[in-house]
Amino acid sequence: MAFLIILLVIIFIIAFKSIKVVKQAEVYIIERLGKYHKIADAGLTIIIPFIDHVRSVVSLKQQTMDIPPQGVITKDNVTITIDTVVFYKITDPAKAVYEIQSLKKGIEYLAITTIRDIVGKMDLDSTFSSRDAINDQLRVILDEATDQWGCKIDRVEIKDITPPADIRDAMEKQMNAERNKRALILQAEGERQSAITIAEGQKEAAILQAEADKESKIRRAAGEAEAIRQVAEAKAKEVEMIYGAIKNSNPDDKLVQLKSLEALEKVADGEANKVFIPFEATAALSSLGSVKEVFKDNEKKTK
Numbered sequence: 001m002a003f004l005i006i007l008l009v010i011i012f013i014i015a016f017k018s019i020k021v022v023k024q025a026e027v028y029i030i031e032r033l034g035k036y037h038k039i040a041d042a043g044l045t046i047i048i049p050f051i052d053h054v055r056s057v058v059s060l061k062q063q064t065m066d067i068p069p070q071g072v073i074t075k076d077n078v079t080i081t082i083d084t085v086v087f088y089k090i091t092d093p094a095k096a097v098y099e100i101q102s103l104k105k106g107i108e109y110l111a112i113t114t115i116r117d118i119v120g121k122m123d124l125d126s127t128f129s130s131r132d133a134i135n136d137q138l139r140v141i142l143d144e145a146t147d148q149w150g151c152k153i154d155r156v157e158i159k160d161i162t163p164p165a166d167i168r169d170a171m172e173k174q175m176n177a178e179r180n181k182r183a184l185i186l187q188a189e190g191e192r193q194s195a196i197t198i199a200e201g202q203k204e205a206a207i208l209q210a211e212a213d214k215e216s217k218i219r220r221a222a223g224e225a226e227a228i229r230q231v232a233e234a235k236a237k238e239v240e241m242i243y244g245a246i247k248n249s250n251p252d253d254k255l256v257q258l259k260s261l262e263a264l265e266k267v268a269d270g271e272a273n274k275v276f277i278p279f280e281a282t283a284a285l286s287s288l289g290s291v292k293e294v295f296k297d298n299e300k301k302t303k
Contacts (some may be wrong), residue, residue, distance in 0.1 A: 013049075014049050017047070017049035017050070018046055018047055018048065018049050019044065019045075019046060020040065020044070020045040020046075020047060020054065021043070021044055021045075022040050022041060022042045022043055022044075022045055023042060024042045025042070025059060025060045025061045026042065026057055026058065026059055026060065027039050027040060027041055027042075027057075027058050027060065027093050028040035028045065028054050028056075028057055028058075029054070029055040029056045029057075029058060029093060029094065029097050030045075030047060030052055030053070030054060030055070031052065031053045031054075031055045032048070032051055032052050032053075033051060034053075036055075036094060036098065037052060039093055039094060040054075055097060056093075056097045058090055058093035058096060058097065059090070060089070060090060060093075061089070062087060062088070062089045062154060063087070063088055063089065063090075064085055064086070064087055064088075065085065065086045065088065065104060065107055065108060065111075066084075066085050067083070067084040067085065067086060067108055067111050067112065067115075068083075068108075069081045069082065069083045069160075069162075070082055070084075070112050070115060070116070072115060072116050072119045072120065073116075073119075073120060074119060074120065074122060074123055074124050074127060075120065075121060075122055075123045076123045076124055078124045078163065078164070078167060079164060080119070080124070080127065080161055080162060080163045080164075080167075081160075081161070081162040082115055082119065082158060082160070082161055082162075083158070083159040083160040083161075083162075084111060084115060084138070084156065084157065084158050084159065085156075085157050085159055086107060086111055086142065086153065086155075086156050087153070087154045087155040087156070087157075088107060088146070088151050088152060088153050088154060089151070089152045089154060090103075090150060090151055090152075091150055091151065091152050092150025092151075093150065094150065095148065095149055095150030095151075096149055096150040096151060099148060099149050099150065100149050103146075103149055103151060106146070106149065107142065107146060107151070107153075110141075110142055110145050110146070111138065111142060111156070114137075114138055114141050114142065115134075115138065118134055118137050118138065119134065122134075124163065124167070127161055128161060131158050131161075134158060135155075135156050135157055135158060138156040139153055139154075139155060139156040142156060
C-alpha cells in the first residue's frame with residue numbers, strides 16, 4: 001500500500017514537471033541538459049523531467065522602462081536633470097536571454113550615455129525646444145544598439161527637463177520681460193492704430209464739411225443769381241410796360257420834358273450831395289424859363 005502511494009506521488013511529480021501551460025503573449029526558453037533546446041509558445045507544452053529545464057519566461061508584450069532622472073551638462077555648461085521613459089518589445093526571446101546578462105540594465109545604461117552625448121552637444125534653450133528631435137535620436141540609436149539583443153525600441157519620451165533653481169528664476173524673469181515687452185508692443189500698436197483711425201475720421205469729416213460748404217456756397221450763389229435774373233426780368237418787363245404805355249399814349253415833346261423833370265426831382269431828393277443833369281434835360285429847363293417869362297408878361301398886361 002505504501003509502495004502505491006509512493007508511486008502515485010512520483011507520477012504526480014513527473015506529471016507536474018513534464019506538463020507546462022504557457023500563457024498568451026509569453027514564451028518559455030527550454031534548455032536540455034544546460035543547453036538551449038527550444039522556445040515554447042502559448043499553450044500546453046510537454047518537457048522531459050530532470051532533463052529539460054525552463055530557463056526563462058519572456059513576455060512578448062510591449063514593455064516600459066522608466067530611466068532614473070539623470071544630471072546632464074549642456075553645451076553652455078548648465079547642469080539639467082532629464083527624466084526619460086523607453087517603450088520596447090522583445091522580438092527574439094533567445095537573443096534577449098543569451099546575448100546579454102540583463103536586458104533592462106543594458107537598455108538603461110545605453111539610454112543614459114546616449115542622452116548625455118546628445119544633450120551635451122546642445123545649449124540650454126535647444127534642449128527645451130528640441131524635445132522631439134532628442135526623442136527621435138534616442139530611439140534610432142537605442143534601436144540599432146539593442147537589435148543584437150533581440151529587442152525593438154518603439155518609442156523614447158523625455159518626461160521632464162529640470163534646470164537648476166537659479167536658471168529657472170532667470171528664465172522666469174526673462175519670460176516675464178518678454179511678456180511685458182509684447183504687451184507694450186501690442187498697446188503701442190493699438191494706440192497707433194487708434195490715432196490713425198481718429199486722424200482718418202477727422203480727415204474724412206473735414207473733407208465732407210468742405211464739400212458741404214462748397215455745395216452750400218454754390219447753391220447760395222445760384223440762388224442769388226437766379227434772384228438777380230428774376231429781378232432784372234421783372235424790371236425789364238416793367239420798363240417795357242412803361243415804354244409801351246408811353247408809346248401807345250403818343251406823347252408830345254412837352255409831356256416828355258415834364259416827365260423828365262419829375263424824374264429829375266426824384267433824383268434830387270436822394271441822399272447824394274451832387275446831381276448830374278443829363279444834357280437832354282437842359283433844353284427842357286430853358287423851355288421852362290421861357291414859359292415863366294410869358295406868364296410874367298401876361299400878368300403885367302392884366303394889371
